[in-house]
Amino acid sequence: MKIRWFNTLPVIIFIALLLCLWLGLGRDTNLLPSALLEKPMPVFTLPDLNNQPLSEKQWQGKVALVNIWATWCLPCRTEHPILLKLAEQGVTIYGLNYKDDYQDALLWLNQRGNPYQSVARDVGGLVAIDWGVYGVPETFVIDKKGNIRYRLVGILTEEAWQKQLKPLMDTLQEE
């Protein structure tokens, strides 16, 4: 077979492009840098599941995950069992229930189990804006002083936990 090298140029360029896209795919979907990295959590006071006021002060003191979720969010259904497993292993998880119905949220947690230490209900979605949330689900890692240290956009998968969140949380525990 006769191959002219000039004719192979398009396919070579394409492979280079594909490689870039593939690398981009691995990165972007997991990590969107937050403007709040290394900064304290935004101040808020919201009702919790018992309609008692809850503020960010109550989430300080431990290395923890803050998970933004909603009952209408489909990926949250995939994520929920993973959160439950982490909670069983002793990971502290706080929930920010985003633009949701109170009754729906209660029903969800009763039927599927509650992985959260406490849940702040952000009915209007304004607190989520302060956090820079861009789509549900999202998960933040906070340190003992209540500073945001990491932001994960999208589903918290087993892989993301093992590779990114767990190592980070282990080092934060030692700080």
Place this chain on the structure above:
Amino acid sequence: MIPEIGHLALIIALIFAFLQAGSGLLSSDRAKRTWLTGVTPAFAFGQTFFLLFSYLALTYLFVNNDFSVAYVANHSNTQLPIYYRISAVWGAHEGSLLLWVLILSLWSTCVAWQLPKQLSKSVATQVLGVLGSISTGFLLFILWTSNPFLRLLPFSPEQGRDLNPLLQDPGLIMHPPMLYMGYVGFAVAFALAIVALWRGELERAWAQAARTWTLVAWLFLTLGITLGSWWAYYELGWGGWWFWDPVENASLLPWLVGTALLHSLLTVSSQGIFKRWVSLLAIAAFSLSLLGTFLVRSGVLTSVHAFANDPERGVFILILLGVVVGGSLLLYATRAHCLTSPECSLGLSRETLILTNNSLLVIACATVLLGTIYPLILDAMSQVKLSVGAPYFNRLFVPLAWLLMLILAVGPVSRWRQSFHVAVKPLLWSAMGVSVLIFLINVFVLQLFWQVALTIALGIWVVLGSTIAVWLRTQFHWQAMKHLSLRYYGMLLAHLGVVVTAVGVAVVSFYSIERDVRMQVDDSLALAGYVVTFKDVTPYQGANYKSTRGQFTLQLKDKPVSAYLFPEKRVYLAQGMPLAETAIDANLWRDIYIALGEPLDNTGETWAVRVYYKPLVRWLWLGGLLMVAGAILSVFSKKKKEQHENPLV
């Protein structure tokens, strides 16, 4: 039951697509396999039938508010008007993909029906095979990662989340189907190119057939882009009409290459040269459509269109992209040498001009592509996050557009294989002189910005060039002009469309007046010779939204009121999402554009108001429509007439 039946129809469609691919690709001219030529169209029809069925099933679920289906629950609502429930089917990822393959199968059906009349049956069958393979890939993608029929059981919500309010707009009902018709339509030219490379033969008849298919796809894409730009202008409330957003760029890339393809196909059909180049362009146009789908659907680029996305989908599309594009480029690398062209002479002939046009369009495409994916490449290399903005695109794209207009004028005057006719040279020089003069008058007498002056002068240069071309062929004799083909007039009309759009872009970019002001009831604002008065603000209740509606009057200074304008500030109930509905007083020469911002005090009588004056903004879309009209004329042109034209050339 309906969701399951729709799902089943989708699976049956996949089987048909697979059969279409298999029988089409295995068919050949050998006697043993001729039966495959007979059954392949039947598979294409079967695929279309079941996809249509599946699509109608999904529409039925939307119309009847079946919120046990996740896709319906997430994108519809009982309060949503019926026409938006029907268009909500393609309001998000799963449904738009279903529409995508449905349109692909419709193109397959048209190919099965029309292509055998243009080219041999065996070529048509193989083209169907290639189209069937693409369908198979996309149907697998839908069933694997993006099934619109998945149920939410036992947690079915009582009420749906509603369609994104931005998409609840008449302009957007038709925008995605038009765009997809264009994107997917390039698949036919792509399949034709693959078959030509495979068989090692690319004849003039092939180019004529390919040109018609490409033209139809191109006109839909042009219409889709025009609609999208118009929608962004009045719906987003910033008065912008093009943002160089990755998703917009994704539609521009195949358009640029498709335009290049249309021109070089002419060269193949009339001179038999540029065969390899044309097959490469055909592959590129569809590949860029696929790349656009990937960029939009994988969430790899952050854009206003994207949401937190599912990475699995991205991987699948990337694999699909790799197989389809990589495979066809590999085919090109090994087979392109079989497509041989006769020697061509350069010089100022039409083929040289088309080659220049193609180079400029491809460079423009590469520029936009680079700007779109540069943030991605940089992130992959060095983990720096940045975005490439309008200044980059404008600085590089605009000069290329000027160069294109410069040669656009002489294209229709030029001749194949030889330089310009002796009679036109003095005419062209005088046209050039007139254009330069107009440029100088614009700059020094009228004091226009030089960019605007240049665009107008180039526009006149193109119009004069076209006039010379018509003169050359007819000397303006009525009989001769009647004998020019529709295709010829279509070409002139499309070129005029480019001029109209370019002048509109230039003027609106440099002479818009944008005022963000604080206005109280009864306040007036003077703007570009007009007076805008804030009369009143009242609450208003829509079907699925609450609204605050302002009343403004518009008048020329010292003249009676000429128009009432009612911009709104809406809150859509289901998602609590606020949206500004703009009010526009439009005519051919200018728009007055009013958007209501936020209330500035508790009485509700003081508001932040945006008032824009946009000269010639309508020309942007008018030009797009002229291009579409030109393409339509060209599609309906009869071939016979073309033999009679060209007495002089």
